[in-house]
Amino acid sequence: MSLGDNAVFDSAPLSPLAGRRVIDPDTYFDHNKPPTNLEWAHTEIEKFLRHQAPDQRVVLITSGGTTVPLENNTVRFVDNFSAGTRGSCSAEQFLSLGYAVIFLYREKSLQPFNRNYSENTRGMLSYLEETEDGHVRVKPEWEQKIRRDLAEYRKYMDGDKLLMVNFTTLADYLFLLREVSLMLAPLGSRAMFYLAAAVSDFFIPSHSMSEHKIQSGDGDLTLRMNQVPKFLRPLVKNWAPACYIVSFKLETDPELLGPKAKHALDKYGHQVVVANMLDTRKWQVWLYTRESTEPCVIQISQQQLAEGRDIEQDLTEEISRRHKQFVANHHNSTQQQ
Ligand code: 9Z3
Numbered sequence: 001m002s003l004g005d006n007a008v009f010d011s012a013p014l015s016p017l018a019g020r021r022v023i024d025p026d027t028y029f030d031h032n033k034p035p036t037n038l039e040w041a042h043t044e045i046e047k048f049l050r051h052q053a054p055d056q057r058v059v060l061i062t063s064g065g066t067t068v069p070l071e072n073n074t075v076r077f078v079d080n081f082s083a084g085t086r087g088s089c090s091a092e093q094f095l096s097l098g099y100a101v102i103f104l105y106r107e108k109s110l111q112p113f114n115r116n117y118s119e120n121t122r123g124m125l126s127y128l129e130e131t132e133d134g135h136v137r138v139k140p141e142w143e144q145k146i147r148r149d150l151a152e153y154r155k156y157m158d159g160d161k162l163l164m165v166n167f168t169t170l171a172d173y174l175f176l177l178r179e180v181s182l183m184l185a186p187l188g189s190r191a192m193f194y195l196a197a198a199v200s201d202f203f204i205p206s207h208s209m210s211e212h213k214i215q216s217g218d219g220d221l222t223l224r225m226n227q228v229p230k231f232l233r234p235l236v237k238n239w240a241p242a243c244y245i246v247s248f249k250l251e252t253d254p255e256l257l258g259p260k261a262k263h264a265l266d267k268y269g270h271q272v273v274v275a276n277m278l279d280t281r282k283w284q285v286w287l288y289t290r291e292s293t294e295p296c297v298i299q300i301s302q303q304q305l306a307e308g309r310d311i312e313q314d315l316t317e318e319i320s321r322r323h324k325q326f327v328a329n330h331h332n333s334t335q336q337q
Contacts (some may be wrong), residue, residue, distance in 0.1 A: 023205075025229045028174065032206055035172035038179060041165045045102065045183050051160040052100050057190050057323065059099045060180050062197035063087020064106025066170040070223070072206055075213045077169075082198035084109030086248075086281070086312060090194060091162070092152070093316035099192075100161045102184075104176055106197070107166040113153035116145070170200045174231060181239035188242040189330035192323050193235070195247045196274075203228050232268045242330070244323050245270035252278045258295070261288045271326065272319065283311055287318065 023031075052058060064087065065080030084105055091101050091112040105111060110118055117124055127142045138146055156162040165180075167173040184191040202225035214221065236245055249264055251257040254277060261275035265288050273288040275295065283305050286295035298314050305311075 022227045023229055025174075025231055025234050028229050029178070032171040032175075034175040035167060035169075037165065037172075038175055041176055042179055042183070044163060044165070045180060048100070048102065048160055048163045049183065049187075055190070057099050057192065057327070058102065058184060058187060059094050059192040059194055060102045060104060060184060061087050061091050061094070061194045062104045062173070062177065062199075063091070064109030064167075065198040066106070066173045066200050067168055068170050068200045068203045068225070069209065070204060071210045071213055073212050078200065078202075080198040080200050081278070082106070082109065082196075084111070085115070087194075087196040088112045088115045089310045089312040090196065090316050093310075093312050094194075094320070095152075095156050095161060097316060097320045099320070101156075101163070102180060103162065103164045104173070104180065104197070105164065105166055107168050111164065112156075112162065113149045116149065170203050170228065171206075173197065173199065177231065177235070178239060181235055181243075184243060185240040189244060189327045191240065191243040192319075193240065193243060193245045193247075194319070195232075195245075198250065199228070199231075201228055202226065230268075232264070232270065236268045236270045244326050246272040246274060246319060249273050249275045250278060250281075251275070258286070258288075261286070261295070265290060272322065274315070274319075285311065285315060289322075 049058070063082070064084040065082040067077040067079050070076040070078065087103070087105060088110040089112075091103050094101050095112070101112075103112060117127060127138055127146065128136055129139050130136055153162075165176060167176055181193070184193075204223075204225055208226075232245075232247055247264060247268070247270060249257065249261045251260060257275050257277060261273040265273050269290075271289065275286040275288060276284070283302065284297070284299040286297055288295045296318070298311065298318060300309050300311050300314065
């Protein structure tokens with residue numbers, strides 16, 4: 001996690017409620033405000049799902065990092081690392097593999113088809129030029145790529161295969177995740193969750209937060225944060241128990257990655273944990289499942305990476321193959337009953 005506005009905080013109220021006790025997910029929802037787009041999202045998802053064929057596979061992709069505000073009228077926040085590359089690139093791949101995609105992303109993080117033209121990568125202006133007669137146009141060397149991305153984007157948006165919903169804070173994310181999960185649950189094995197967003201492990205409950213901007217007159221700032229309840233548990237057990245669930249595990253210490261990924265799998269009992277290291281995530285990931293004690297390694301070479309190959313292509317193909325098998329197994333087991 002990094003400090004959102006690079007400020008040095010030097011004063012803070014320390015609430016007695018901000019201890020390190022772990023609350024359960026329901027209590028979290030009772031004590032935090034839903035996002036303003038929750039109702040809109042519900043209506044749009046309902047419409048989106050109504051437009052899908054009965055056998056359509058649907059994936060919820062979460063992408064980007066959640067923020068944790070330090071004040072109710074938020075000036076400062078703690079942010080979680082994620083540019084949204086994994087999520088936005090995977091969305092493009094899943095669409096090309098025939099999925100309908102609900103893309104739940106952090107506002108201003110990378111988005112499918114738009115990701116190459118974002119300020120996070122190159123600024124939009126670097127793709128444009130002025131003509132001699134005073135018009136602005138796309139530079140000829142970019143025209144083909146932009147035309148292709150635009151056509152794909154329009155095809156999937158207009159064809160009701162891509163729906164984008166945004167979040168900023170941890171609370172926004174969790175309310176939206178629960179909403180989408182409950183709406184996808186009736187699809188059973190056909191629905192997949194691909195949880196690539198980087199979600200904060202710690203937060204300050206809104207009733208413990210300073211209402212207004214924390215003032216700097218009282219010296220150093222000490223922050224005490226509560227642990228975020230583990231939402232994978234209710235997601236797997238209650239919200240969407242028959243769906244295919246892929247979570248991601250991010251570490252910086254290589255010794256911890258494997259054990260933590262296995263632990264998550266044992267604890268929540270879902271289908272796949274994709275483990276990645278912060279500094280090698282663009283060319284190497286490991287898939288942990290309950291079917292095998294050894295992880296399945298997916299990697300691309302440095303040369304492929306330099307040539308513009310995305311590891312998400314291999315990753316989504318492998319996940320999609322396993323999901324297909326899951327759907328088929330489910331189908332067979334319901335027919336035998
Ligand atoms: C990931 O591990 C993603 O692959 C990345 C992608 C965030 C590394 P980028 O968006 O990065 O391409 O820049 N996401 C999950 C991170 C996370 O918060 N996992 C939690 C954990 O590790 C479990 S939900 O405990």
